[in-house]
Amino acid sequence: MKKPRKEKKKPLAVKPAAPGPAAGEAVPPDDFQRRLAARREELKWLYCELYHNDTGAFDYFLTMLRRCWEARKEPLRAQDRVREEDPGWYRRRDLLGMMLYVNAFAGTLRGVEERLPYLQECGVNYLHLMPLLASPEGRSDGGYAVSDFRAVEPRLGTMADLEHLADACRAAGIRLCLDFVMNHTSEDHDWARRARAGEPGYRERYFFYDSWEIPRAFEKTVPQVFPTTAPGSFTQLEGGQIVMTSFYPYQWDLNYANPVVFNDMTENMLYLANRGMDVIRLDAIPYIWKQLGTDCRNLPQVHTLSRMLRIACEIVCPSVLLLGEVVMEPAKVAPYFGTTEKPECHMLYNVTTMATTWHTLATGDVSLLRRQMETLCALPKDFLFLNYLRCHDDIGWGLDYPWLKARFGTEEVAHKRYLNDYFTGKWPGSGARGELYNDDPRLGDARLCGTTASLCGMEAADYERDPFKLERAVACDLTLHAWMLSQSGIPVIYSGDEVGQLNDYAYHSDPAKREDSRYIHRGDFQWELAALRADESTRQGKLFQGLRRLERIRASEPCFDGQADVWVEESGSAHVLALCRRMEGRELVCLFNFSGQFVHASLNRDESYTELMYGGKRQGLRDVELWPNGFAWLLRDDEE
Numbered sequence: 316m317k318k319p320r321k322e323k324k325k326p327l328a329v330k331p332a333a334p335g336p337a338a339g340e341a342v343p344p345d346d347f348q349r350r351l352a353a354r355r356e357e358l359k360w361l362y363c364e365l366y367h368n369d370t371g372a373f374d375y376f377l378t379m380l381r382r383c384w385e386a387r388k389e390p391l392r393a394q395d396r397v398r399e400e401d402p403g404w405y406r407r408r409d410l411l412g413m414m415l416y417v418n419a420f421a422g423t424l425r426g427v428e429e430r431l432p433y434l435q436e437c438g439v440n441y442l443h444l445m446p447l448l449a450s451p452e453g454r455s456d457g458g459y460a461v462s463d464f465r466a467v468e469p470r471l472g473t474m475a476d477l478e479h480l481a482d483a484c485r486a487a488g489i490r491l492c493l494d495f496v497m498n499h500t501s502e503d504h505d506w507a508r509r510a511r512a513g514e515p516g517y518r519e520r521y522f523f524y525d526s527w528e529i530p531r532a533f534e535k536t537v538p539q540v541f542p543t544t545a546p547g548s549f550t551q552l553e554g555g556q557i558v559m560t561s562f563y564p565y566q567w568d569l570n571y572a573n574p575v576v577f578n579d580m581t582e583n584m585l586y587l588a589n590r591g592m593d594v595i596r597l598d599a600i601p602y603i604w605k606q607l608g609t610d611c612r613n614l615p616q617v618h619t620l621s622r623m624l625r626i627a628c629e630i631v632c633p634s635v636l637l638l639g640e641v642v643m644e645p646a647k648v649a650p651y652f653g654t655t656e657k658p659e660c661h662m663l664y665n666v667t668t669m670a671t672t673w674h675t676l677a678t679g680d681v682s683l684l685r686r687q688m689e690t691l692c693a694l695p696k697d698f699l700f701l702n703y704l705r706c707h708d709d710i711g712w713g714l715d716y717p718w719l720k721a722r723f724g725t726e727e728v729a730h731k732r733y734l735n736d737y738f739t740g741k742w743p744g745s746g747a748r749g750e751l752y753n754d755d756p757r758l759g760d761a762r763l764c765g766t767t768a769s770l771c772g773m774e775a776a777d778y779e780r781d782p783f784k785l786e787r788a789v790a791c792d793l794t795l796h797a798w799m800l801s802q803s804g805i806p807v808i809y810s811g812d813e814v815g816q817l818n819d820y821a822y823h824s825d826p827a828k829r830e831d832s833r834y835i836h837r838g839d840f841q842w843e844l845a846a847l848r849a850d851e852s853t854r855q856g857k858l859f860q861g862l863r864r865l866e867r868i869r870a871s872e873p874c875f876d877g878q879a880d881v882w883v884e885e886s887g888s889a890h891v892l893a894l895c896r897r898m899e900g901r902e903l904v905c906l907f908n909f910s911g912q913f914v915h916a917s918l919n920r921d922e923s924y925t926e927l928m929y930g931g932k933r934q935g936l937r938d939v940e941l942w943p944n945g946f947a948w949l950l951r952d953d954e955e
Contacts, residue, residue, distance in 0.1 A: 346392070347384040350630040351377070357657070358626050362574075365619050372574035379578060383585040384631045390485070391591065391632065398634035405490075405636060405661070405805075406699060406877045409870035412441035412492075414706060415810035417471050420840045424472035428480045431487055433845065437813055437859075438866045441805060442484060443492040443596070445707055447471050451503045453827050454565040457707065457837075458494070459598065460501035464583040474590065481591025492594035492638065495584050498602045499566040507567050511552065520576050521567050522559035522605065524549075529607070530557050537561075537611050543753045544830070561602060561611075571603050571620060581627055588632045595628075596638040597621070597660065600651070613647055621651065621659040636661040638701065644713060652698050665691070665700035665804060670713055672704065672798065673763070673770070676791070676944075677737040677747075679910040681892040683719060688883045688894065691802075696878055700804035704795050705770075705812060709752045709762035709833055731760060738763050738770055746772030746784060748818060750832040766836045768792055768815040773854065777817065787911070789815070789854050791944035793861045794907060797928070798946065800869050801894055801905040803877055809836075813862055814844040814855040868927050868948065874903035887917035891941060900953040903927075908941035915940050924949040 344352065355377075362373045387395075398404050413434065421427045424447070434442060446458025449466040458468070467474050484491045500507055509517035524530055530549040537548050540562050550564040551557050559568040569576050584595055604616040621639070628635050639651045639660035644667055653659035668687055675684045691700075712731045719725035738747040749765030768774065771791040776784035792815065800806050819838025822828040848859035869875045879898035886893035890910035896903045904924065906916050920936035927948040933939075941947060 408875040412807035414443040424476040462501040462503040490593035498599040746775040891916040
């Protein structure tokens with residue numbers, strides 16, 4: 316048999332090399348060098364000031380930053396360059412967020428990717444995935460006890476799945492947010508295991524003590540985070556060693572006075588950024604610096620650390636944003652934005668307004684909420700808040716009690732008890748249904764749990780089969796969402812709220828969850844409810860379609876722009892909040908009735924206004940009737 320003749324191989328075409336610098340010319344700096352050069356002086360000053368001129372640790376830090384930049388894939392580098400040219404990309408009024416648990420929403424990360432069309436139908440273009448990194452089962456605090464910052468919880472998928480989802484989100488125009496737990500690691504983390512074994516260099520990453528002398532001194536000034544479920548701030552291990560555990564005994568606080576901790580944790584954060592995250596949520600950042608004789612909250616060193624994290628991102632991945640989790644009153648929240656010259660976090664949570672909103676719903680009086688909004692309206696427009704009604708966590712009643720006492724004679728403990736009774740349905744006439752978390756009867760300092768729909772009365776109305784109550788509850792839910800969307804910043808919906816998901820009591824029969832009532836609003840997403848979203852004869856359809864209309868109006872109306880002038884006015888009713896927004900000759904008057912009665916509002920306006928949500932025009936705003944727990948978005952266009 317004749318052998319086939321071998322073909323001669325053609326020589327490979329060689330692509331001409333790009334012209335390089337001529338002899339004697341300087342090589343142009345790459346993006347990393349350019350960004351570092353602009354920030355190196357400040358970064359070195361901050362680092363060496365905090366870490367006592369440890370130049371060896373600083374040099375390692377810079378080497379690590381370079382390594383992380385080199386590991387960043389080209390699509391992310393291209394995104395960095397685009398967003399550097401458009402630094403306000405995340406301030407646009409068409410951003411709409413949603414937060415969800417991967418397992419509850421779709422089972423796995425691949426499942427979430429398959430459900431992206433649903434999220435797009437919801438109008439979501441900012442997606443916050445709740446903690447999903449490796450955590451020990453039964454000792455995870457909902458995923459906030461991380462045992463490996465570079466591994467996904469196996470039941471949810473792999474790190475490759477997360478990166479694949481991030482790529483899909485980027486293609487769909489959805490920005491992805493992920494939690495980064497800064498304050499502590501799980502006791503199962505490799506560092507903690509080595510520290511427990513006495514390996515040199517690892518005990519120093521935590522706060523280890525051989526006696527209770529120093530821990531007792533700390534506890535004289537440090538408030539307990541969970542006084543009923545996890546009392547104290549230290550835990551004694553089996554061998555007698557004592558370790559700082561501010562949150563739960565299985566969460567060991569990291570010692571950021573050790574530069575090795577800061578260096579390695581920053582690298583972990585950048586590793587997640589390089590998987591395609593657009594936003595990194597800095598969990599519990601106010602707690603990360605510990606100092607004897609203080610409350611170990613909001614210390615100056617925390618702001619040095621957060622500023623250095625911001626600089627690290629600006630050098631390695633400038634398209635990535637930092638979201639600070641600062642669950643405190645406005646006076647303590649605002650400093651985490653930093654200054655115009657030296658910014659820290661890009662965004663913060665508007666937690667006080669969230670809590671005050673529910674207080675206002677329970678009391679029907681808008682005085683405190685109006686005062687809260689006056690404070691927010693006075694802040695610089697560059698301060699960007701995430702606004703929300705509910706989240707994965709509880710509602711804590713951190714209200715302005717000195718002002719309430721001076722204005723109404725309100726006693727803090729009695730008022731907290733009233734709010735908790737109201738929202739758990741114990742108060743006569745209340746349709747709200749929720750449960751308490753960390754209930755301390757002595758202090759009356761319990762926190763509240765429940766879905767938005769159940770807290771608005773939908774669960775009770777559904778149980779009683781009362782269509783009249785159900786209509787009122789749906790109206791209340793939509794009004795609260797309209798109120799959230801009226802505020803400046805990024806609105807974020809909790810998954811399930813778009814279809815009125817009710818409390819899930821199944822956690823009571825789960826031994827791993829039954830002691831944590833926050834699982835009442837962390838139940839599995841009910842896709843059978845979502846299937847009704849187009850049918851406006853159902854409560855699911857009324858909510859979903861109503862929310863989508865509100866969101867579209869917000870995205871298209873210039874008055875909702877972050878640069879709009881915003882202020883509150885006297886409404887003529889103690890039950891009605893009047894929020895006004897003005898932009899480019901257009902004025903939007905937003906009226907919200909927080910009572911369960913028909914009320915009349917009156918503002919000093921005689922011009923013609925258009926009602927954006929329900930249609931129709933009216934002449935003047937001197938007598939506006941609002942439905943029980945209803946609202947109105949009234950627009951005046953000077954050009955018209």
